[in-house]
Amino acid sequence: DAGITQSPRHKVTETGTPVTLRCHQTENHRYMYWYRQDPGHGLRLIHYSYGVKDTDKGEVSDGYSVSRSKTEDFLLTLESATSSQTSVYFCAIRGGSDTGELFFGEGSRLTVL
Amino acid sequence: GNSVTQMEGPVTLSEEAFLTINCTYTATGYPSLFWYVQYPGEGLQLLLKATKADDKGSNKGFEATYRKETTSFHLEKGSVQVSDSAVYFCALILTGGGNKLTFGTGTQLKVEL
Numbered sequence: 001d002a003g004i005t006q007s008p009r010h011k012v013t014e015t016g017t018p019v020t021l022r023c024h025q026t027e028n029h030r031y032m033y034w035y036r037q038d039p040g041h042g043l044r045l046i047h048y049s050y051g052v053k054d055t056d057k058g059e060v061s062d063g064y065s066v067s068r069s070k071t072e073d074f075l076l077t078l079e080s081a082t083s084s085q086t087s088v089y090f091c092a093i094r095g096g097s098d099t100g101e102l103f104f105g106e107g108s109r110l111t112v113l
Numbered sequence: 114g115n116s117v118t119q120m121e122g123p124v125t126l127s128e129e130a131f132l133t134i135n136c137t138y139t140a141t142g143y144p145s146l147f148w149y150v151q152y153p154g155e156g157l158q159l160l161l162k163a164t165k166a167d168d169k170g171s172n173k174g175f176e177a178t179y180r181k182e183t184t185s186f187h188l189e190k191g192s193v194q195v196s197d198s199a200v201y202f203c204a205l206i207l208t209g210g211g212n213k214l215t216f217g218t219g220t221q222l223k224v225e226l
Binding site: 031045056103 | 213214
């Protein structure tokens, strides 16, 4: 158990509304990531963080913002949700080894109507 | 840039059959390689890893060998079980400073009795 909790696990919202997904870790790891999973695309990196208030963009960052005010929490915000953001979102933390493997949360399924 | 290419699925096998899922990669540096597994409704779990050429990662009867000459990391299992039905993802991260894991698109495996 890597100590990662995502919330909410399921959410249905309407186009144009703001949405925030939360990732909480109990492991005190420096690196945290947000991925989205879509059929035919595998997992694509949205944003990641390498420390409190230190974040960087991934390959599909448009329409998303993130914040990390505490080591344990990494928030993903959709300022104005669109139907193309319907997806399953996974948070991950980078383990303590040098080999870089990630440990994933259970996912948050977001449906934008 | 870095990329991972996996064979398309779904792959359907009978129980006790031999499994191979092909994975090839392109990397600008020297990567560590991973196989992750995703069971229905769950997040990704690390299945095995290899950090240098000719390393063999193994776990739960699955094996994969890091082949630098062919830039491949094919997943194999000698005798699959129904419980192995899942989606398998090949991934890489650059060693020595890489912060981002790059995934293939995933290969769905269905094992039937």
